[in-house]
Amino acid sequence: MGARAVVPRTWLRWRGLVCGLRLASARRSPFVLDAVRHLVLNRSPMVTPGVCARFPYTLGRSIMEGEVRRRLRLGFIGGGLNSAVGRAHAVASQMDGRWELVAGAFSTHGDVNRQTGTTWGVDPARVYESGTELLDKESGRLDAVVVLTPTPQHEEQVSALLSAGYDVISEKSLAGTSQAALDLYEFASAQQKFLAVIYNYSGYPMIRELRARIGNGELGRVLAVHVEMPSEWYVRRDAEGRPIQPQEWRQHDGAIPMLSLDLGTHAHHLVSFILRTEPLELVATQAHHGAVGTVTDYASCLARYPDAVDVNMWFGKCALGTRNGLRLRVYGELAAAEWMQMNPEEMRFSDARGDIRVVDRASPGTLVASLPRYERFKVGHPSGFLEAFANLYWDLADSVRDFREDGRFSSEYVCGARQAADGLRMMEAIALSAATRGWCEVGHE
Numbered sequence: 193m194g195a196r197a198v199v200p201r202t203w204l205r206w207r208g209l210v211c212g213l214r215l216a217s218a219r220r221s222p223f224v225l226d227a228v229r230h231l232v233l234n235r236s237p238m239v240t241p242g243v244c245a246r247f248p249y250t251l252g253r254s255i256m257e258g259e260v261r262r263r264l265r266l267g268f269i270g271g272g273l274n275s276a277v278g279r280a281h282a283v284a285s286q287m288d289g290r291w292e293l294v295a296g297a298f299s300t301h302g303d304v305n306r307q308t309g310t311t312w313g314v315d316p317a318r319v320y321e322s323g324t325e326l327l328d329k330e331s332g333r334l335d336a337v338v339v340l341t342p343t344p345q346h347e348e349q350v351s352a353l354l355s356a357g358y359d360v361i362s363e364k365s366l367a368g369t370s371q372a373a374l375d376l377y378e379f380a381s382a383q384q385k386f387l388a389v390i391y392n393y394s395g396y397p398m399i400r401e402l403r404a405r406i407g408n409g410e411l412g413r414v415l416a417v418h419v420e421m422p423s424e425w426y427v428r429r430d431a432e433g434r435p436i437q438p439q440e441w442r443q444h445d446g447a448i449p450m451l452s453l454d455l456g457t458h459a460h461h462l463v464s465f466i467l468r469t470e471p472l473e474l475v476a477t478q479a480h481h482g483a484v485g486t487v488t489d490y491a492s493c494l495a496r497y498p499d500a501v502d503v504n505m506w507f508g509k510c511a512l513g514t515r516n517g518l519r520l521r522v523y524g525e526l527a528a529a530e531w532m533q534m535n536p537e538e539m540r541f542s543d544a545r546g547d548i549r550v551v552d553r554a555s556p557g558t559l560v561a562s563l564p565r566y567e568r569f570k571v572g573h574p575s576g577f578l579e580a581f582a583n584l585y586w587d588l589a590d591s592v593r594d595f596r597e598d599g600r601f602s603s604e605y606v607c608g609a610r611q612a613a614d615g616l617r618m619m620e621a622i623a624l625s626a627a628t629r630g631w632c633e634v635g636h637e
């Protein structure tokens with residue numbers, strides 16, 4: 193039996209309103225808030241009048257915040273069935289019932305475009321031949337548009353969407369240079385429009401756990417971070433021994449190599465996410481080893497962050513045997529942590545007494561990883577890449593709603609255009625350092 197049958201909807205609304213006003217007597221723990229949201233969202237039979245009475249503030253807020261109201265309406269530009277990342281966005285955005293994909297210009301190939309719309313249940317009348325047509329016809333009908341086209345198109349499309357009055361979520365990289373990203377940030381601010389950039393790896397609960405543990409001092413003073421994101425695709429061969437070629441747009445480098453836009457910005461984001469700081473200076477090398485044109489496919493960097501934290505960063509596409517070898521290691525004075533993307537539910541944690549243990553969502557003492565929002569199924573049934581993406585879409589929904597209320601969003605999990613520009617600035621410094629064979633300042637706004 194669903195919650196609606198147990199608690200009449202009108203009563204819930206009334207109760208939500210009254211309870212929302214009782215903030216003084218509220219239980220405001222984020223854990224409780226999340227738990228009740230989860231129950232309401234899933235229309236659990238556990239949402240009985242008794243539960244409502246026990247958690248008045250949280251349930252009231254949940255209802256008023258809109259989980260019970262309506263899903264936010266999403267449009268895609270790009271992300272067709274022929275793309276690498278489209279399905280991940282389509283699945284993840286709808287995993288928790290916060291977003292609904294209602295419109296799209298998914299592909300420049302008409303048949304792929306239509307087929308994508310059909311696959312994702314989009315009304316054919318709202319599947320458009322181009323982003324420009326979507327922008328013209330969907331005005332006032334969408335809560336946000338996600339840009340999933342090849343990276344070199346982002347800047348122009350994001351700018352056009354903002355000009356037309358849309359709130360925008362862009363896949364990384366937001367632009368090809370830090371200045372262009374900063375211009376978009378300023379333009380979005382001037383237009384009073386929401387602009388966020390997808391960095392999905394910080395959607396993993398164990399990465400969020402790591403950030404929280406560094407934040408509360410559990411690792412002590414951080415001495416060093418090692419982040420690496422190697423893969424093998426530019427040196428791999430097919431069954432006939434021919435090199436595997438990526439999409440055409442990945443075969444050219446701009447001021448910042450495509451490799452850095454693709455992988456380097458992820459590495460930067462993860463480090464900034466867990467340390468909450470930006471690099472000061474760095475020294476780096478870049479190289480071309482593989483079979484894809486002359487593009488940079490290897491980069492290695494030593495960066496100094498504030499408080500004398502040394503960060504070793506390596507990313508590339510010529511490391512055989514590595515499908516996506518994203519790995520993060522943090523060494524503090526009191527403890528160290530290690531996490532690997534291929535085994536994302538577990539973090540290895542070692543302390544100064546010599547204890548080495550595996551921390552997961554069910555470990556005692558977790559700070560955020562065991563929140564009910566991450567428990568789509570209980571621990572032991574692994575969550576992965578798509579769920580991490582979905583966690584970010586959850587936060588994006590909150591942020592869009594926050595933005596509507598007071599023109600800004602404060603989620604610690606959502607990357608804004610300004611932070612995206614910081615990442616591009618680091619990638620520019622890596623390119624400069626590699627070219628000049630010396631240390632470079634990174635510089636910040």
Ligand SMILES: NC(=O)c1ccc[n+]([C@@H]2O[C@H](COP(=O)([O-])OP(=O)(O)OC[C@H]3O[C@@H](n4cnc5c(N)ncnc54)[C@H](O)[C@@H]3O)[C@@H](O)[C@H]2O)c1
Pocket residue numbers: 269270271272273274275276277278297298299300301322323340341342343345363364365390391392439453454
């Ligand atoms: N966050 C991640 O883990 C991740 C992973 C892969 C890709 N990405 C990013 O996602 C973006 C897309 O990458 P991809 O590998 O999926 O690219 P892709 O080339 O595989 O797919 C691009 C899609 O956009 C469509 N398209 C191209 N131009 C268009 C236009 N003008 N209007 C409408 N549709 C258009 C194509 O038909 C295709 O469906 C890139 O910015 C990339 O960096 C992110």
